[in-house]
Amino acid sequence: MSPGHLNISEIFHSIQGESSFAGWPCAFIRLAGCCHGCIGCDTAYAEHDAKILETDDIIRQAVAFRAPCIEVTGGEPLLQSGVYPLMKQLCDLGHTVLLETGGFLSVKGVDPRVHKIIDIKAPSSGVCDQNNTENIQLALEAEPARRQQFEFKMVLGSRSDYEWAKSLLHEHRLTDSFTIMMGVMFGRLEPKELAGWILSDQLKVRMQLQLHKYIWPPDMRGV
Numbered sequence: 001m002s003p004g005h006l007n008i009s010e011i012f013h014s015i016q017g018e019s020s021f022a023g024w025p026c027a028f029i030r031l032a033g034c035c036h037g038c039i040g041c042d043t044a045y046a047e048h049d050a051k052i053l054e055t056d057d058i059i060r061q062a063v064a065f066r067a068p069c070i071e072v073t074g075g076e077p078l079l080q081s082g083v084y085p086l087m088k089q090l091c092d093l094g095h096t097v098l099l100e101t102g103g104f105l106s107v108k109g110v111d112p113r114v115h116k117i118i119d120i121k122a123p124s125s126g127v128c129d130q131n132n133t134e135n136i137q138l139a140l141e142a143e144p145a146r147r148q149q150f151e152f153k154m155v156l157g158s159r160s161d162y163e164w165a166k167s168l169l170h171e172h173r174l175t176d177s178f179t180i181m182m183g184v185m186f187g188r189l190e191p192k193e194l195a196g197w198i199l200s201d202q203l204k205v206r207m208q209l210q211l212h213k214y215i216w217p218p219d220m221r222g223v
């Protein structure tokens, strides 16, 4: 890939569906490619369906939606080196920039102004052994003023996933300093079950539903 270009799956305008920004109109830049194969992946099409675009063109298309935030997502966006200057340029232009990453690669090189939404994959995903623990360390070592730029997302498919997540949160005391978004694998765990567990354990996490899947058909692209 030549410098200044990125392999893009789609650029679209939607409602942010799964983070502390859920509910906001948002411009999404979905980068193509991911090799992790999580069970339940709902963006597998981002693997192959793509086009090469110049960074300036990508920014122009995303900014045209005039949304209050711009999210860089995937696939796995951190696989492409051009994503780092893309996010920096968007920050320099004064935009609120979100990054949604699968959590397998370190976010060390990401501009500190970017709000990082980092997955911690649970056992039901089939890939939890690939979680990059450096991201938890980076969050814990961040200056207090930068800690709000880190947020972790856990999508659970069973009670044993929940127990695993709870023990990881306690081990690193993550709920003391960070927003933890906890949700269900669509169709595998009932939201009311997870809600009951969170309340019964008095767990300091934010439960979330994938908002966009309730507004539009769950398998619809570009939402």
Ligand code: SF4
Residues within 6 Å of the ligand: 034, 035, 036, 037, 038, 040, 041, 042, 043, 044, 074, 075, 076, 102
């Ligand atoms: S990291 Fe994200 S895009 Fe990649 S396989 Fe997993 S869920 Fe799908």
